[in-house]
Amino acid sequence: MIREGREFGSSFHESADAVIIGSGCGGGAAAKTLAESGLRVVILEEGGYYTPDRFQPTEEFAYQHLYRGRGAQATEDLAVTVLQGRCVGGSSTVNWLTSLRTPEFVLEAWRARHGVTGMTPREMEPYFERVEKYLNVHPEPDGNHSPNNRIILDGAARLGWRSRANGRNARDCVGAGVCGLGCPFDAKRSVDRTYIPDAVDAGAELLADCRADSIEIRSAVKRVRGTVLDRETRRERLPFTVDAGVVVISAGAIHTPVILRRSNLEDRSGQLGKNLTFHLTTAVIGTYDRVIYAAGGRPQSAYCDEFLNRNGDEGGFWIESVPVHPALAAMALPGFGPGHRAMMRRFPTLGATIALVKETDSAGSVRVNDAGRPTISYAVGPKDLAYLKEGVAAMCRLQFAAGAKSVRTLHARTTEFTAPEEIEEGLRNASWGTNEIALFSAHPLGSCRMGGDPARSVVDSHGQMHDVKGLFVVDGSVIPTSLGVNPQLTILAIAEKNAEWIAANFRSLA
Numbered sequence: 001m002i003r004e005g006r007e008f009g010s011s012f013h014e015s016a017d018a019v020i021i022g023s024g025c026g027g028g029a030a031a032k033t034l035a036e037s038g039l040r041v042v043i044l045e046e047g048g049y050y051t052p053d054r055f056q057p058t059e060e061f062a063y064q065h066l067y068r069g070r071g072a073q074a075t076e077d078l079a080v081t082v083l084q085g086r087c088v089g090g091s092s093t094v095n096w097l098t099s100l101r102t103p104e105f106v107l108e109a110w111r112a113r114h115g116v117t118g119m120t121p122r123e124m125e126p127y128f129e130r131v132e133k134y135l136n137v138h139p140e141p142d143g144n145h146s147p148n149n150r151i152i153l154d155g156a157a158r159l160g161w162r163s164r165a166n167g168r169n170a171r172d173c174v175g176a177g178v179c180g181l182g183c184p185f186d187a188k189r190s191v192d193r194t195y196i197p198d199a200v201d202a203g204a205e206l207l208a209d210c211r212a213d214s215i216e217i218r219s220a221v222k223r224v225r226g227t228v229l230d231r232e233t234r235r236e237r238l239p240f241t242v243d244a245g246v247v248v249i250s251a252g253a254i255h256t257p258v259i260l261r262r263s264n265l266e267d268r269s270g271q272l273g274k275n276l277t278f279h280l281t282t283a284v285i286g287t288y289d290r291v292i293y294a295a296g297g298r299p300q301s302a303y304c305d306e307f308l309n310r311n312g313d314e315g316g317f318w319i320e321s322v323p324v325h326p327a328l329a330a331m332a333l334p335g336f337g338p339g340h341r342a343m344m345r346r347f348p349t350l351g352a353t354i355a356l357v358k359e360t361d362s363a364g365s366v367r368v369n370d371a372g373r374p375t376i377s378y379a380v381g382p383k384d385l386a387y388l389k390e391g392v393a394a395m396c397r398l399q400f401a402a403g404a405k406s407v408r409t410l411h412a413r414t415t416e417f418t419a420p421e422e423i424e425e426g427l428r429n430a431s432w433g434t435n436e437i438a439l440f441s442a443h444p445l446g447s448c449r450m451g452g453d454p455a456r457s458v459v460d461s462h463g464q465m466h467d468v469k470g471l472f473v474v475d476g477s478v479i480p481t482s483l484g485v486n487p488q489l490t491i492l493a494i495a496e497k498n499a500e501w502i503a504a505n506f507r508s509l510a
Contacts, residue, residue, distance in 0.1 A: 002200060004049055005209025005228045011238045016042040016205075017506065019224050019244040021212040021259065024090020025491040026475030027250030028195035029131075033499035034248075035202035039506060042205050042242050043196075044224065046251075047087035048231045049208035050192070055182035059327040062181035065231075066094050073254070075376045079434045080278060082376060083442040084252060087182075088208055089192025091252075092488060094180050095442070096300035096323060097188060099137040099167040100485035101128050102493075105309055114480040115452025117461045118497070127493035132167065135189040137489070139165035139301075144175070146297025148321045151286065151351045153302050155402035161306035166320075167489070168301060177296040177323055210240065215247055215263040217468060222247045246470045246502060246509055248463075250495075253444040253477035254366055254374050260448070261368045267458045268467060275449050276364030277482040278378060278441035279356040280388060283322060283332065284395035286404030292351040299323035307387075307394060308358060308484055315360040315383060317391040318484070319398065322354045332438050334412055343408075353398060355391025356443075358484040359384045366447050376444075389427060396423045410438035443487050448477040463498040470509040474498055 017039040020027045027043060035041045048065060055061075063071035068084040075082065085091035107124065110116040131137070145153060145165070156163035169189040179188060186193065200206060209229045216223040221243050228238040249256050257273040266272060286292075304319040324332075326347065333343050343350075361381030369375045380388070392409055399407045400420045408416040415430050417423055431437075450473075451457030454466035457480070463472040474495045476487050483490060502509065 002049055002206045002208065005231060005237065008228050008238055012240050014042055014242045016040045016242060016244045018246040018248060018502070019044065019242045020248045020250055021224065022090060022250035022252065022475065023088045023191065023196060023206065024085065024250060024252065024475065025092050025191055025488055026495045027248065028089065028092070028191035028199070029492050029495035030248050030250060030474045030499040031199035031204050032195045032202065033496055034503055035199045035204040037503035039503065040203065041199065042207065042244070043199070044210045044212045044226060044242070045088050045206065045208050046211040046229065047085070047208070049088040049206070050182060052184050052186040055184040057176070057178035057181045057184050059181065059325050062094065066182055075378050077434055080280070080378055080439045080441055082254065082278070082444055083440065084254065084444065087192070088196060088206065089190050091442070092190040093182060093192050095488060096179050097168040097170055098300050098303070098320065098486040099132070099135065099169050099489045102490045103309070103484050105314065106481060106484055109314060110480050114449070114457065116450055116480065117452065119461065119494070124493055127497050128489065131489060131492045131496065135169035135194060136171045137167040137169050139167055140298060144298055145301050146175070146177070146299070147292045148294040148297065148323070148351050149300070149302040151353060151399060151402040152304050152319060152321055155398035156304045156306065158401040159397065161304055163302060163304040163306070165301055166303050168298070173298060175297050177299055179299050180323055181325070212251070212259060213262065214259065215265065215471070220245060222470065246472065246506065248472045248474050248502070250475040252475050253447045254376060256473055256475060256477045257366050257447045258368050258374045262372055265465070265468060265471070267465060269455050269457055271449060271456065272458050273366040273447050275446045275480070276366055276376070276378065276444060277359050277362070277446045278364060279443040279482065280359065280362065280380065280384065281354050281356045281440045281442070282388065282392060282410055282437055283352055283354045284392060284399060285333065285408045286351040286399035286402070287346055287406045287408070288349045288351055288404055291348050293348050294322070294324040294350060294352045295326070304398070307390065313360060314481070315358055315387055317355045317357045317387050319353055319355050319391070319395060322352045324350065324352045332410055334410060334414060334438070339414070351399065351402070351404065353395045355388070355395055357384050357387050357391065359482040385432060389432065393423055393427055396420070412436050443476070443483070445476040445479040445483060445487060446481070448473045449480040450478040451480055462501045472498070472502060
């Protein structure tokens with residue numbers, strides 16, 4: 001059963017075997033697994049429920065209804081815009097479908113440095129295979145790549161760099177390019193169209209527009225207190241409570257630690273809310289003498305990982321294409337007045353690539369402010385900044401190799417090149433300080449990291465808090481290091497694996 005906030009006329013109380021906070025990749029996969037095991041499951045989702053016929057493929061609709069903070073969530077210094085979904089299906093509803101397996105060197109680092117067990121490449125293989133089959137993850141045939149993705153494939157080939165088609169979770173995709181706005185064609189195999197319906201078919205109850213505020217530990221029973229929200233105004237309407245033997249928090253790396261802190265559920269390691277990683281991202285825009293129209297076609301079907309862990313230090317960056325819709329382009333492109341207007345008039349001929357940094361020495365954290373809301377901090381480390389600079393330079397070279405007539409970075413002061421020979425000196429003279437270049441993240445991870453040592457981690461390898469029996473974190477916040485690939489497939493595979501363990505051990509947990 002799916003119930004929306006508008007259906008509730010008074011406060012209510014429910015009981016379940018397991019309550020899941022959040023309906024994204026972690027919560028959706030956990031809900032399906034637990035419900036199919038025979039447990040009574042209640043899923044709480046702060047955002048709204050939308051079927052494909054409800055999506056309006058416009059930025060105005062999507063940012064207001066499907067994104068956290070209406071697409072404007074950012075670090076406290078406003079240096080990094082942090083994009084997350086806020087709807088049934090979470091970020092999977094608005095992501096660009098990239099589905100990549102966790103690199104083997106990353107899984108090995110989790111085992112060796114953090115004591116994570118049960119997640120070697122061999123042990124994760126069946127879960128990756130299962131998720132890929134379930135979501136129809138497949139690489140796009142060569143003829144399906146949009147002109148914006150061809151920039152990566154063609155430019156990398158001419159430079160001798162490694163590139164390939166990536167996995168995408170779609171079926172009967174029409175190539176409209178609106179994946180980030182909610183797919184009105186029901187082609188995206190996102191959590192709201194797969195895991196959630198299957199969980200509901202197995203008996204789970206989904207409560208949309210219902211925000212979980214705190215958790216009370218009452219011996220074997222845990223009580224989640226929450227608030228029903230008005231979907232349009234986001235004002236608080238009614239209180240509710242749900243009692244369960246097991247609580248699974250899947251609110252994402254920004255909001256999961258906030259819920260735990262509001263519940264006074266600190267961990268002995270002192271790591272709660274720390275170790276936040278972003279895959280720090282910026283873009284380069286190329287101007288071509290042909291139509292690229294980066295807002296159309298399959299938005300992210302190719303990538304270049306030539307520079308990921310190239311030096312064996314577990315760092316580096318990778319390059320992807322990025323769908324650029326007019327409002328996002330207007331916000332990201334530097335400049336004002338006539339210059340900015342001139343760039344926007346070239347919109348159909350602009351091609352966009354992004355570099356995502358796999359961090360090694362940046363420091364991110366989430367804390368709770370006086371209003372009970374998250375405050376996000378992020379300081380770029382010197383090694384990661386060096387990789388960001390290298391990534392921008394690589395994208396400039398890539399765009400020129402693909403035929404760009406000029407390339408422009410997202411520095412506040414116009415930084416534009418008309419030939420590859422200008423790149424090195426131009427970027428050396430560019431300003432790289434806070435708010436001097438537009439930075440983004442769509443992959444916040446790591447704020448409740450898992451590990452074998454309770455003194456260094458928040459949860460164990462099953463996602464259970466070290467000090468609270470029956471309380472689990474199943475989302476991207478458990479990822480112990482910067483990941484190095486888009487996180488969707490990793491989160492889903494870990495969620496299925498750990499939810500299986502919860503189901504098998506439920507009687508000893510509740």
